Amino acid sequence: MSRWQTFAMVDWSGGNDRGPKPCKDAIWACVVRERAAEEPVYLRNRQLAEDWLSGLVEGELTAGRRLFLGFDFPFGYPAGFAQALTGSEDPLNLWDWFEDRIDDSPKSNNRFDLAGKINRRFGGQGPFWANGLKRDIDGLPRNKATYSNPFPDRRAVEHLAKGSFTCWQMAGAGAVGSQVMMGLPVLARLRRRFAGQVAAWPFEPLDKPVALIEIWPSLTLGQPPAGFIKDAWQVQQVALELCRRPVAEQERLLNVHAPEEGWILGVEPQ
Structure with a gap:
């Protein structure tokens, strides 16, 4: 059963x-x-x-x-990102980190601004890319012309999953970067609301x-x-x-x- x-x-x-x-x-x-x-x-x-x-x-x-x-x-990012951002390799700490910093409402959220802020922490040209807004965001490239990623581009599983997109692409057809950033805070709250379950x-x-x-x-x-x-x-x-x-x-x-x-x-x- x-x-x-x-x-x-x-x-x-x-x-x-x-x-x-x-x-x-x-x-x-x-x-x-x-x-x-x-x-x-x-x-x-x-x-x-x-x-x-x-x-x-x-x-x-x-x-x-x-x-x-x-x-x-x-549910996670390529190796090294969680440690660099939160001081811990534990991806569940990263869930909480995003939950603390994402502002979300039905009509707007700060995902692109947060991606730019994270990028500026690592030099301003990565790991995130693809600004989907009309206004420019300091540190968030619109394309890969000047992109530089200090972390692996893909998780180990994505090297095996043909057609998968990286966590770093925030906009564009098929991109999953925004889904990750806006989804992990929800999972973090579910874990907290139903702690131990x-x-x-x-x-x-x-x-x-x-x-x-x-x-x-x-x-x-x-x-x-x-x-x-x-x-x-x-x-x-x-x-x-x-x-x-x-x-x-x-x-x-x-x-x-x-x-x-x-x-x-x-x-x-x-």
């Missing part, structure tokens, strides 16, 4: 409120409970998403069900009722059927696929050692 009864997957967004009409490139989530899939949920901004996530975790804990909760953004993979033993897991839906899924929003379809399919895997296969996928950088579930270590 699987150690989890509920699987929930979340497709995250680093941008602003997407409006009332369900659309692509927004936050989508789907819950599969006891192998039965619910309809995907459209969450127009991170504030609504965080409330939804808190309600989900609280509900599953109250019901005595163990929850596998996946997010489609990196949440474990973050692969940094902690999965011996708590709730497991936070890094996923990448596009790793195994193609295009959705006609008429489906890709993000909504993918979170449902990933949740269904994971819950249907044999227990031994679930455990094998989680048997990864990456204590600083994190890992993408499903990428085979070499």
Whole structure:
């Protein structure tokens, strides 16, 4: 029997409120409970998403069900970054560091300014790049013409995951840098709100009722059927696929050692 009864997957967004009409490139989530899939949920901004996530975790804990909760953004940065920024290699300290410094509202946030501030600390031309705002930001290059990264460009897992983007790119098609910076504070608050009930993979033993897991839906899924929003379809399919895997296969996928950088579930270590 699987150690989890509920699987929930979340497709995250680093941008602003997407409006009332369900659309692509927004936050989508789907819950599969006891192998039965619910309809995907459209969450127009991170504030609504965080409330939804808190309600989900609280509900599953109250019901005595163990929850596998996946997010489609990196849980860590390339080796050396956390130590240089926080004085500790522990990526969970880095989560708290961002939570302390990110200002977020449905219509605006400070992610690009914070990226520029971090860059200035390391000389002003990296590690972050791609300013997505119209105004210039001191220290945050718009492109790689003058870019210089004092840290590895990729995590170990990203060398194995074909098509993956680096944590450093803050804007542009497919970029995940904004998702990471705007997602880690939410995970930090979930860990604090449900202290002692949440474990973050692969940094902690999965011996708590709730497991936070890094996923990448596009790793195994193609295009959705006609008429489906890709993000909504993918979170449902990933949740269904994971819950249907044999227990031994679930455990094998989680048997990864990456204590600083994190890992993408499903990428085979070499």
